[in-house]
Amino acid sequence: MPPSMATENATITDGAEQLKLSANEAFKAHKYSQAIDLYAQAIELNSENAVYWANRAFAHTKLEEYGSAIQDATKAIEIDPKYSKGYYRRGAAYMAMGKFKMALRDFQQVKKICPNDPDAAKKLKECEKAVMKLKFEEAISVPESERRSIVDSIDYRVIDVEPQYAGARIEDDVVTLDFVKKMMDDFKNQKCLHKRYACQIVLQTREMLQSLPSLVDINVPNGKHFTVCGDVHGQFYDLLNIFELNGLPSEDNPYLFNGDFVDRGSFSLEVILTLFAFKCMSPPAIYLARGNHESKSMNKIYGFEGEVKSKLSDKFVELFAEVFCCLPLAHVINEKVFVVHGGLFSVDGVKLSDIRKIDRFCEPPEEGKLQLSCLFHMFIFPFQLLLPYYSRSKYDI
Structure with missing residues (x-):
C-alpha cells in the first residue's frame, strides 16, 4: 500500500x-x-x-x-x-x-x-x-372454539357502590357527558372511578367494538372537520390538554385515536376509561384503532397490566385484554385517507378487501402472521405468506 x-x-x-x-x-x-x-x-x-x-x-x-x-x-x-x-x-x-x-x-x-x-x-x-x-x-391452552369469555363471569350489577363513594356515577345505565366530565375531573385530581362503573364502561365498549368490522369506513360531511390523534401512552394530562385545545369528542367534533392508548405512562387506566366512556356516550364521537400496545405481551412489559392490578383487580386485566382484541385494525376516511397504527405495507398489492377479511379477535403471535399484520408498528411482515417483505421499520420487525 x-x-x-x-x-x-x-x-x-x-x-x-x-x-x-x-x-x-x-x-x-x-x-x-x-x-x-x-x-x-x-x-x-x-x-x-x-x-x-x-x-x-x-x-x-x-x-x-x-x-x-x-x-x-x-x-x-x-x-x-x-x-x-x-x-x-x-x-x-x-x-x-x-x-x-x-x-x-x-x-x-x-x-x-x-x-x-x-x-x-x-x-x-x-x-x-x-x-x-x-x-x-x-x-x-383451550381451543379457541371452546374458550370461555371472561365476560361470562362478570356482572357489574352485583358490585355494590359504598355510600361514602363521592365520585362519578352512571345513572340509569346511561353514560352521559356530565358523567364523563365528572369522571375526568376526578381523574385529574387523582381520584379513582368505582369498579362498578369501570366495569360497566368496559363491557359496554366491548359490545360495540365486537360488532365493528376490522376496517371501519368513516364519512366526514363536507364542511365538517375530523381529528386524528396518535399514541397517548398513558399520558392522561396530555389527553386533557388535547381536549382543552381542540374540544371534547362529540358528533360535531369527532376523533380517531390511532392505537397505543396505554403503557409507559402512569395513567393508562384513566386514559383508556376516558376514551371508552366517550365511545359509550356517543359512538360517532370517537373511533378507536388497535396498536401493538393493545396486547397482553406489551401490557406485561410496559406497565398497563401492573397498573390495572393495582387500581382495579386481576380480573380487569383479562377483561381489557379481551376488549383490546375487539378493536378495529384500520380506518378509511371519506374513501381517501387510510389510517392504521403501523404504517404502510411492506409489499405491494394489498387491497382494502384483504384487511376487511382479517380475523382480529386474538392476541398477536410472537412472530408475525397474516391475520394480525395490522397490529405491528410499520407493517413489517404483512402478507409475507404471499410475498417476501422488502423493507423494515425502525420500530418493529
Whole structure:
C-alpha cells in the first residue's frame, strides 16, 4: 500500500473513532437521536466496524426503535460473528418486543462467547423463564372454539357502590357527558372511578367494538372537520390538554385515536376509561384503532397490566385484554385517507378487501402472521405468506 493511501486510511479511521467517542458522550447525556446521527457518520467512514453498528443498535433500543436496533445488531454480527455485543443488543431488542424465543437464541450465543458474563447469564435466565411460560400456556391452552369469555363471569350489577363513594356515577345505565366530565375531573385530581362503573364502561365498549368490522369506513360531511390523534401512552394530562385545545369528542367534533392508548405512562387506566366512556356516550364521537400496545405481551412489559392490578383487580386485566382484541385494525376516511397504527405495507398489492377479511379477535403471535399484520408498528411482515417483505421499520420487525 502506498504511504499516501495508508495515511488517508489512518485519517479516516481516526475520524470515525472521534465520531464514535462523540456519539458515546451524547449517549451518556441521554441524547440518543444525536448519538444515532454520530454513529451513522462513523459508519459512513468505516462501515466494517462492528462496534459502531452495535452501539447504534443500543441507541435505537433506548428510543424503542427495535426494528432498527435489530438491523444494526445483525449487521454487527455479520461483520464479526464472535462479537458478543452484537448478539446481546439484538437479543435485548427482541426481548423488549416480547419475542422471547428469538431473544433466547441470541443470549445463548452470548453465553457461548462470554460464559462468565453475569448480565448475559441474567438475561438468558429471564428468556428461558419466559419461553417456558409460553410453552406451559400453550400446553394448557383451550381451543379457541371452546374458550370461555371472561365476560361470562362478570356482572357489574352485583358490585355494590359504598355510600361514602363521592365520585362519578352512571345513572340509569346511561353514560352521559356530565358523567364523563365528572369522571375526568376526578381523574385529574387523582381520584379513582368505582369498579362498578369501570366495569360497566368496559363491557359496554366491548359490545360495540365486537360488532365493528376490522376496517371501519368513516364519512366526514363536507364542511365538517375530523381529528386524528396518535399514541397517548398513558399520558392522561396530555389527553386533557388535547381536549382543552381542540374540544371534547362529540358528533360535531369527532376523533380517531390511532392505537397505543396505554403503557409507559402512569395513567393508562384513566386514559383508556376516558376514551371508552366517550365511545359509550356517543359512538360517532370517537373511533378507536388497535396498536401493538393493545396486547397482553406489551401490557406485561410496559406497565398497563401492573397498573390495572393495582387500581382495579386481576380480573380487569383479562377483561381489557379481551376488549383490546375487539378493536378495529384500520380506518378509511371519506374513501381517501387510510389510517392504521403501523404504517404502510411492506409489499405491494394489498387491497382494502384483504384487511376487511382479517380475523382480529386474538392476541398477536410472537412472530408475525397474516391475520394480525395490522397490529405491528410499520407493517413489517404483512402478507409475507404471499410475498417476501422488502423493507423494515425502525420500530418493529
